[in-house]
Amino acid sequence: MSDNGDARYGEPTLVKGNEAICEGAIWGGCRYFFGYPITPQNQIPEYMSHRLPEVGGVFLQGESELASINMVYGASAAGARVMTTSSSPGISLMTEGISYLVASELPAVLVNVTRGGPGLGNIAAAQSDYNQATRMGHGDMPMIVFGPNSVQELYDHTAWAFQLADEARAPVLILADAVLGQMMEPMRPRIDDHPPAPDKPWATNGCKGREPNVVNSLYADHDDMETVNLRVRQRYAEASKRCLRWAEHQTDDAELLLVAYGTSARVCETVVTRLREAGTKAGLLRPVTLRPFASERIGELAEQARRVVVVEMNMGQMVDDVRLAVNGRCPVDFTGRTGGNIPSVEEILTAINEHSPVAG
């Protein structure tokens, strides 16, 4: 989304991933943050606690993830641009509240700086929350999910997410990981003004001059609930058309198509180079939005590919979406590491050469 010639961006500085999320949020109009400490995302609430007051905003540490997501719910209902961030087990605790945000048609921006799991797991980078993120929540609930793979994308996706959330009247999730959150890279901040937030005539902030508003997710009549679900789905579908993104690397003639997102996609770029050096026509498709998913494009590329290999930092989650997209056009294999491990270039090459399902 940014390049050197883009006048919307300023000069690059070296920025830590978690802080890029904060600055992206502030450019995107975020003025309220409610969150609870959990590693590896602690730099976000720490940064917001001093940065938000500088721009007239409010930071408040909740007593739990449960409280924090419901503070987000209240702030969003009052019309604010608001966010929370957490990491895997914390996101599990927030999931009820996220479902309420969807059903009550409230915008918010959420970030999961994923750690190893399940359970308490560890604080290493993992992609083991892919299914949780893309299939999140009780009830029929769609949610836009971004899968950034650089500090710049953490900034850009977070910045954009606030506008997208307001337009879709729905929460938007950024699915990062411990490596992305902790690493430093050059990042160009936006120097233009963010687009104005849309009017929120539905907000509950006092009924002066109008009938009272109600923010609610209780619909005892199942036809009413179905109407809401269809409306939410329609807004998601419209927003999906605008936000669907993927990136391609040497896919023009790819007979071996790698599919990976986030941190594992960075490793896969090197894998493609090594495979090309060895004479294999390899390419990489990187989903940038994880929901909506680049199914159509993956299907097109599968027409020319002889094989698709999905690489993830888990035991195989996105591979299910890739198989649905490929729809039998060619074989789809999986390789990955779990528990907080990142598959190495050598491990991926070995898995590709040996058709082994899981490296390491």
Added chain:
Amino acid sequence: MAEAQVVFTPPESLSDTLMHYCPGCTHGSLHRLVAEIIDELGVRESTVGICPVGCAVYAYNYFEVDMIEAAHGRAPAVATGVKRVRDDCTVFTYQGDGDLASIGMGEIVHAAARNEAITVVFVNNGVFGMTQGQMAPTTLIGQKASTAPAGRRPEHEGFPVRVVEMLNALEGPTYLARSSMASPRWIRDTKKKLRNAFKAQTEHHGFGLVEVLSSCPTWWGMTPKEALDWMESTVVDYYPIEEFRALPEGDTEGE
């Protein structure tokens, strides 16, 4: 012929929607008290109410103010979110004892500890009403419930929680009181205490809570009259009616 005079009107902050509460339930009267106070303070158009999960889940149909329906127990967190965004709004939660004292214990304690500038109407009828009479944290020793058929036993279910006394251990709260809906005398007292709890927010920018003892004839297995009599004879022995923390001097209306 004498000209007709209007001598009685419903509060502007209360809608004319037919309430769903059971016969003999005190929620309806309590809604009215809250609505009267919102009218009297002149804050209807800047008020945001948060309703719970439980019998009062439909309260958004009954108050003529902006309303939010919260997840079970999380109303104080939702109210915090609203208040931190719109400090000019008067924000109240209306919660039962299952919502506030069981699943929502964390949220109410920390909202009180922060002296969050919100008002909490806490309805204690000692039972989960909406879900059909299960034991609540406030169910009295020996009191029967659908999940405590032999009556609450301290050695198995533990002791009922006195929420106001517990919150009174905190530095934070501005106003804490317990009242009762058992009789007209105590309903008048409830209104005074509720007004104090709203003034804790509107005049002192602090946290105000009134625990209002209420009846549940349906799940207590009593007639409405028996239920009110049992409150007077028994419930108040465990839950004393008292103003535990008054408003700053010279600004309280307790009985």
